[in-house]
Amino acid sequence: MIRDARQLDGVLDLSGAAAHAEPVRMDQASFRIFYEKTAPSLRAYIHKSCGSIDLADDILQGAFLRFLRTAPQLTNEAAMRSYLYRTADRLLIDDWRRRKREQRWSLEMLFHKEPVSRRDDDDEMSQAFRQLKPQQRRLLWLAYVEGMDHREVAAAAGVREKSVRVLLFRARKALAAILKRAGFRQEAV
């Protein structure tokens, strides 16, 4: 039985070196370790993107369920994390579209009533983060929270590796401008 992340390194190729290695056979114990390592920052990303912890938990579970059904095709941890982030993004978009459709046909919209907000984190930092474009949010998160290199960011965000540097620069600039407008102190940015 695998008990900690060091043992998991032997099961999964954490370096990403074996890109053409045999697919990983993940058992329950190795999944638990992978989950505990990956889920906190993934859930934080979803939460900060959608603003609701309940929705974030739903999307996190949906992403991991899809991952468990298709993960045997993946060979290393970086690929697995990329897959999870891409899936979470797709689920976020699906949820946004579904809610937009529901709002369009609901009685509240017919009688011009404001739809109920599901957001539970309206602090300044979260608001500032949500003002970024979805792609900028994703790039900044993958690069600075997940600590991915440009190749991994490109794979996870679905952009060309050569573009990552420029896109990250623009995303940083956009975030700095948002924080400045929001009145964050210069030292914090």
Place this chain on the structure above:
Amino acid sequence: VKHREDHSEERIAAWMRSLADQDRANALPDPDVLWMQAQISTREAAAERALSRRVVGETAATTLAAAVVAWAVFNWPKLQALLVDIHSLSQTANPWPLTIVSFVGALLAAGLTFAIYPLLTRD
């Protein structure tokens, strides 16, 4: 400029990490429950795939049986004439054509029975 850019990148990175840390206090869904849900949904998907294959087979068998019956009904005079011819053939000295025809007929009947068997044994 490069130094200032690096400094700005560090500050953005630090801000991003502090943003991510805000969420640490919230408990995560149980990974063991997720694992079980995934196992159940994988089995359900496999069962659904098997069921859909069976439904396709049964639909094909039903269509085939219905087509044969419809053909027999609409071509009954021709079929009757054929049967009479076969009967008259049996009266001739050489019984081989009748043997071949009856063998092919038996094969067709067996195939049809095999095709519609799932329908007959369905609960």
